[in-house]
Amino acid sequence: xxxxxxxxxxxxxxxxxxxxxxxxxxxxxxxxxxxxxxxxxxxxxxxxxxxxxxxxxxxxxxxxxxxxxxxxxxxxxxxxxxxxxxxxxxxxxxxxxxxxxxxxxxxxxxxxxxxxxxxxxxxxxxxxxxxxxxxxxxxxxxxxxxxxxxxxxxxxxxxxxxxxxxxxxxxxxxxxxxxxxxxxxxxxxxxxxxxxxxxxxxxxxxxxxxxxxxxxxxxxxxxxxxxxxxxxxxxxxxxxxxxxxxxxxxxxxxxxxxxxxxxxxxxxxxxxxxxxxxxxxxxxxxxxxxxxxxxxxxxxxxxxxxxxxxxxxxxxxxxxxxxxxxxxxxxxxxxxxxxxxxxxxxxxxxxxxxxxxxxxxxxxxxxxxxxxxxxxxxxxxxxxxxxxxxxxxxxxxxxxxxxxxxxxxxxxxxxxxxxxxxxxxxxxxxxxxxxxxxxxxxxxxxxxxxxxxxxxxxxxxxxxxxxxxxxxxxxxxxxxxxxxxxxxxxxxxxxxxxxxxxxxxxxxxxxxxxxxxxxxxxxxxxxxxxxxxxxxxxxxxxxxxxxxxxxxx
Amino acid sequence: xxxxxxxxxxxxxxxxxxxxxxxxxxxxxxxxxxxxxxxxxxxxxxxxxxxxxxxxxxxxxxxxxxxxxxxxxxxxxxxxxxxxxxxxxxxxxxxxxxxxxxxxxxxxxxxxxxxxxxxxxxxxxxxxxxxxxxxxxxxxxxxxxxxxxxxxxxxxxxxxxxxxxxxxxxxxxxxxxxxxxxxxxxxxxxxxxxxxxxxxxxxxxxxxxxxxxxxxxxxxxxxxxxxxxxxxxxxxxxxxx
Numbered sequence: 001x002x003x004x005x006x007x008x009x010x011x012x013x014x015x016x017x018x019x020x021x022x023x024x025x026x027x028x029x030x031x032x033x034x035x036x037x038x039x040x041x042x043x044x045x046x047x048x049x050x051x052x053x054x055x056x057x058x059x060x061x062x063x064x065x066x067x068x069x070x071x072x073x074x075x076x077x078x079x080x081x082x083x084x085x086x087x088x089x090x091x092x093x094x095x096x097x098x099x100x101x102x103x104x105x106x107x108x109x110x111x112x113x114x115x116x117x118x119x120x121x122x123x124x125x126x127x128x129x130x131x132x133x134x135x136x137x138x139x140x141x142x143x144x145x146x147x148x149x150x151x152x153x154x155x156x157x158x159x160x161x162x163x164x165x166x167x168x169x170x171x172x173x174x175x176x177x178x179x180x181x182x183x184x185x186x187x188x189x190x191x192x193x194x195x196x197x198x199x200x201x202x203x204x205x206x207x208x209x210x211x212x213x214x215x216x217x218x219x220x221x222x223x224x225x226x227x228x229x230x231x232x233x234x235x236x237x238x239x240x241x242x243x244x245x246x247x248x249x250x251x252x253x254x255x256x257x258x259x260x261x262x263x264x265x266x267x268x269x270x271x272x273x274x275x276x277x278x279x280x281x282x283x284x285x286x287x288x289x290x291x292x293x294x295x296x297x298x299x300x301x302x303x304x305x306x307x308x309x310x311x312x313x314x315x316x317x318x319x320x321x322x323x324x325x326x327x328x329x330x331x332x333x334x335x336x337x338x339x340x341x342x343x344x345x346x347x348x349x350x351x352x353x354x355x356x357x358x359x360x361x362x363x364x365x366x367x368x369x370x371x372x373x374x375x376x377x378x379x380x381x382x383x384x385x386x387x388x389x390x391x392x393x394x395x396x397x398x399x400x401x402x403x404x405x406x407x408x409x410x411x412x413x414x415x416x417x418x419x420x421x422x423x424x425x426x427x428x429x430x431x432x433x434x435x436x437x438x439x440x441x442x443x444x445x446x447x448x449x450x451x452x453x454x455x456x457x458x459x460x461x462x463x464x465x466x467x468x469x470x471x472x473x474x475x476x477x478x479x480x481x482x483x484x485x486x487x488x489x490x491x492x493x494x495x496x497x498x499x500x501x502x503x504x505x506x507x508x509x510x511x512x513x514x515x516x517x518x519x520x521x522x523x524x525x526x527x528x529x530x531x532x533x534x535x536x537x538x539x540x541x542x543x544x545x546x547x548x549x550x551x552x553x
Numbered sequence: 554x555x556x557x558x559x560x561x562x563x564x565x566x567x568x569x570x571x572x573x574x575x576x577x578x579x580x581x582x583x584x585x586x587x588x589x590x591x592x593x594x595x596x597x598x599x600x601x602x603x604x605x606x607x608x609x610x611x612x613x614x615x616x617x618x619x620x621x622x623x624x625x626x627x628x629x630x631x632x633x634x635x636x637x638x639x640x641x642x643x644x645x646x647x648x649x650x651x652x653x654x655x656x657x658x659x660x661x662x663x664x665x666x667x668x669x670x671x672x673x674x675x676x677x678x679x680x681x682x683x684x685x686x687x688x689x690x691x692x693x694x695x696x697x698x699x700x701x702x703x704x705x706x707x708x709x710x711x712x713x714x715x716x717x718x719x720x721x722x723x724x725x726x727x728x729x730x731x732x733x734x735x736x737x738x739x740x741x742x743x744x745x746x747x748x749x750x751x752x753x754x755x756x757x758x759x760x761x762x763x764x765x766x767x768x769x770x771x772x773x774x775x776x777x778x779x780x781x782x783x784x785x786x787x788x789x790x791x792x793x794x
Contacts, residue, residue, distance in 0.1 A: 074768075081764045088760075089606040090591065090599050097592050097667075129593065130666035192768035195760030200772040216758040217586035234593070234671070237586035278769075462774065 002275040003299060003310040005319045006186070006206025006350055007249055007268060007459065009258070010331045010338045011179055012448060013356040014410070015265035018145065018177035020044050022257035022266075026181075029256045030243070035235025037103035037128045040140050041242040042257045044179045048156040048390065049143045053099040056228040057342070058157040063093050064226030065189050065345030066282065074283045074346065076189050078223045084195065093223040094232075101139045103128040129234075146175055158393045162386075174359030174387045178394075179265075181257060182229040182242035183341065183349030184208045186273065186297065187282040190241075193224030199239070204462065206350065207244040215239050226345040254457040267451070269326030269458045270319055271350070272299040272310060282346045287397035290343035297348070298333050301326075316465035325458045327447055328352070335436070335444045337406050339395035354448070355395055355403060357410045359387040374415035374430055381407045409434045409444075417445050558739065559724035563717050566746035573749030574757060587755040593667040597657060605654025611647035612690070615640065620714045624707040633705075641698050648691040655684060679751040682744045689737040697731055710734055 026042040045051045059065060063078040078084075078093055106123035114121035127134040143152045153159065184201075188208055191199040198214035199221055201207070210221075210230070217237040221230045230241040245255035249268070253259065258266040274297055281293035299306045301323035310320050323329060331338040331354060338352035360380050361371040369376045381388060381404055388407070392400040412434040420426050431441040447455065514534055535541060577585060591598055618627075619640060627636050659680055662668050697704045713726040727735060748754065 076768075085760070085764060087603075090595070090602040092595065092599050094591055094595065096595055127667075130670060132666060187769065191770055195763045196758065197760075197762065197766055197770055200770040202774050203771050204774045213582040215586065216755060216760075217589050218760070219589055219591060232589070232592055234590070236583070237588040238583070 001277075001299075001309055003272055003306060003313045003315055004203070004206065004275045005270050005272055005310075005315045005323065006184070007244060008184070008206075008271045008328045008332075008350040008352070009181070009255075010267040010328050010352045010354060012263075012265040012267075012354040013176055013178065014354065014358050015263040016044070016177040016179060016356075017263055018044055018046065019262050020141070021260050021262050022179055023140075025256050025260040026242075029245075031240075033235075035233040036231065036240060038097060038100045038140075039231040039233075039240065041229070041231075042179065042181045043140055044177050045141065046144050046146055047176055047178050047394070048153045048159050049146070050152060050155055050157075052101075052140045053095045053228050054138070055099075055155065055157050056095075056226075059226055059345070062095065062223065062226070062228070064224060064228065065342075065347055066187070066192075067346075068283060068285070072283060072285065074187075074279065076192050076224055077226075078193065078220075084193065084220060088195065088218060091219050091223055094219050095222070095228065097129060097234075098138075101142070102134060104134055104136060107133075158390060161393050161398070162389050174363065174390075176356045176359060178341075178353075179257070180227065180229065180341070181255075181351060182208065182244070183227055183347065183351045184242075184244055185350060186278045186294075186348035188347055189224035189226065189345070190221035190230045190239075191224075193220040194218070194239075195220055199230075202246075204465065205244075205246075205249065207246050207249075208241070209243060209246070210239050210241055212236075212238050212240075226342065226347065227349075249459050250462040252459045252461040254459060258457065264451075264456065267327040267331060267447075267456050269328035270301075270323040270460065271326065271329055271332070272301050272306060272315070272320070272323045273297050274299055278348060282348055287344040288399040290346065290348075291340060291396050291399070291402055294340060294343065294348050295333065295336075298329070300333070301329065316460070316468050318460045318464040318468065322458050322460040327451065327456055327458060330443075330447055335409065335440070335447075337409055337444070337448075339402060339406060341395060342397075343395075344397035353395060354410070355391045355406055357407055357414070360384055360407065360411075361414075363387070372414055372418050374412060377411035377415065378408060381411065405434075409436070412436075413441060413445055413448070416441055417449075555724045555728060558735075559713065559727045560717075560722040562739070563722075563742050566742040567717075569746040570748050574754070577749050577754060585754055585758060587758075588671075588752050590662075590665075590668045590671055593671070594661060594665045597661040597665075601654050601657035601661060603654075605651055605658055608647050608649075608651030608654055611643070612651050612687075615644050615647060619707065620711050623711070623715070624705075637698070637703055641694065641703075644694045645691070645699070648687065648694055652687050652691055655680075655687060659684070675751055679744075679747065679753060682740060682747065683753075686737065686740040686744050689733060689740060693731075693733045693737055697733055704731060704734075706730065706734060710738065 023040055023042050023044055027040060030041055031037075031039045040052065043052050051057060056062060056064075059077060065077050066074045067077040069075045069080075076084075079087070104125040104127050107126055108123050110121050111123055124133050125136050126132065142148060146153055184207055186206075188199070188201070191201065191208065194215075195218045196214050196216045198211045198216070200209060200211065202209065215238040217232070217239070219232050219239070221239050222228065222232055224230075230239055232238075233240050245253075245257075248255060248259075254266070254268050258268055277297050281290075281297045284290060284293045299310075301307065301310075301320055307320055311317065328338075332352055338354050340349045340352050342349070357377075360377065363384055364371040364376055364380050369380075371377070388400050388403055389398075391407075392398050392403045396402045412430050416427060416430040418424075419430075426438065428438050431438050436444065514531065535544070624633075662672055662676075662680075693706075709726045709730045713723055716723045716726075727738070744753075
């Protein structure tokens with residue numbers, strides 16, 4: 001077991017109103033530069049929909065993520081090392097700018113400089129790629145709110161995987177929003193595909209970054225990433241990606257997308273995981289076991305053995321503490337209401353989602369039923385196959401069972417809390433039916449519905465981690481015997497040999513001495529030292545003043 | 554003149570190659586990239602780029618064979634006529650592949666709006682030199698070695714080339730070589746001199762380590778960033794900006 005810590009995110013999709021504030025603030029912060037006009041580190045997709053870039057989920061076409069070879073070992077779907085070396089000179093699997101969208105600006109100058117005439121001057125769109133006038137035909141969220149009609153949404157690769165019978169009238173059935181950032185995977189394919197080794201995962205917080213000085217512009221990462229969340233800057237010729245706002249999280253602030261989220265649907269916290277089991281989990285045979293396998297890689301920070309091991313593996317105490325309070329850990333492992341996006345890509349993504357119950361509630365309400373009633377909801381989750389199957393294709397490789405379980409929990413919480421709010425007696429049976437106690441139900445409700453800023457974002461700073469590490473580098477003067485009460489330094493070669501005791505050990509002994517000795521100074525302390533911090537100002541303890549006879553007493 | 558062209562110039566070019574590469578590695582790692590335009594256009598690139606690059610790899614291999622390996626060594630394996638045939642046919646094939654690839658690439662660069670917009674003056678100079686060297690190279694292979702019956706450059710050009718690296722330059726050897734060869738060599742060394750200052754530098758980014766590294770890379774947050782200079786000992790002048 002090797003314990004590592006990672007900052008992870010959970011998004012509660014029930015709360016997303018599709019306002020794109022996260023995308024806009026992210027763009028203003030990170031990608032408002034030439035060369036990345038078309039790049040959205042954070043984007044919000046309407047589902048069902050084709051997504052951005054168009055149909056990125058169709059891995060038959062783009063070949064992102066991992067697959068298992070004949071021996072059951074992981075291999076990037078786009079090809080292993082040898083194949084990549086031989087196909088270095090062109091990468092047909094790279095989406096072209098049209099698959100994202102051709103970015104444009106408007107010729108605003110004509111609005112003021114046009115000569116006086118009968119017609120209003122019009123600012124025409126100009127391509128930011130070629131500079132030519134262009135016709136705007138697609139963008140990062142062209143099919144927002146199911147715009148463009150069912151024909152566009154029907155081309156959603158996830159819809160195509162659902163059985164035909166269910167597919168017929170899905171567009172009337174439901175719609176929800178899916179905000180996406182880089183998944184900061186435990187087993188990222190972009191990293192595996194990078195010929196230069198420029199993409200790395202930070203040991204401290206698991207953030208996946210591109211070393212801009214090491215990237216040589218081979219563009220293989222774009223192909224490798226099944227989420228298409230790594231982009232090619234066509235001006236600098238380097239890959240760029242979501243940074244998890246590392247300059248912010250390092251000092252304890254949430255990412256810009258989280259900070260500005262209007263629906264307050266994002267949670268950031270620490271997850272502890274076992275690095276030794278990552279590859280094993282990513283290579284389980286059945287796609288549908290990947291969710292459970294990844295859950296199994298996460299470690300319980302409340303387990304003393306894990307904490308002990310974490311300390312030995314160099315995870316700072318502040319991070320282990322943060323992991324215990326982590327809302328992400330609670331939603332993923334404790335209440336198990338969050339699910340990974342497309343686990344079948346085998347990258348072990350670290351941005352998870354609480355699937356939306358609203359499609360089910362709305363369907364019930366539309367059909368004239370009480371959408372908050374537990375019985376109705378449970379029944380609907382079982383019978384409304386469209387949303388559940390769709391969600392399963394998104395979050396559990398098509399296995400409807402975990403999705404149903406999550407939706408049942410959310411439905412039970414809704415119904416249970418309605419009783420409480422309306423003053424009816426709380427029904428412990430509703431909690432027990434989904435395997436929760438009443439306390440847990442209350443806590444889950446608080447986390448999902450009320451959680452305040454500091455409950456949603458539990459982010460330990462890097463400074464705290466570094467300070468803890470620095471503590472041990474300070475040293476006292478060798479051979480001085482350390483601080484008050486510490487044993488005189490005496491190594492194997494006599495006085496002053498061997499390493500000095502660490503300050504924490506010294507402080508520990510000093511504190512213990514102070515707390516356990518009854519006297520102000522120990523009478524046997526012939527060195528005559530007094531700890532002034534412990535002196536209450538009464539009397540004059542031995543050794544505070546030099547003796548009159550000059551012997552120090 | 555002979556001394557200038559066949560002794561001084563090659564050494565200057567090689568110094569520029571080494572010095573320029575070191576400089577670029579230390580101070581411009583961010584600019585060290587393929588500057589790919591695949592995002593703009595990929596249909597033509599799909600054909601042209603592998604054609605050009607693989608052609609060029611064989612061309613480079615051929616140069617190594619012809620220039621670095623002394624004639625006595627190859628004569629141990631096969632006769633001069635065999636070598637000549639290999640050099641003529643394989644050389645022409647490789648040269649034509651690279652040339653055709655280059656023509657396609659330049660056509661693509663000119664005709665695709667965004668790709669042309671992303672072309673710098675530096676690129677144009679480089680294409681001119683590369684195209685010229687390649688054309689002359691195909692010229693010496695087909696005309697001198699093919700149509701005119703064959704010129705044994707391994708008696709003159711190759712020993713001269715090796716002499717440069719053995720610090721024993723013999724410019725008189727190049728005096729006797731046909732004009733086409735001499736032009737080809739001069740353009741070749743001009744290309745070498747400019748190499749580190751153009752996009753060609755991406756050739757030195759060949760990911761040789763990739764087949765041997767693990768797929769997943771972990772790195773600590775701390776550590777010195779590349780391309781920054783460590784503090785010097787002693788006093789440093791105060792910057793005034």
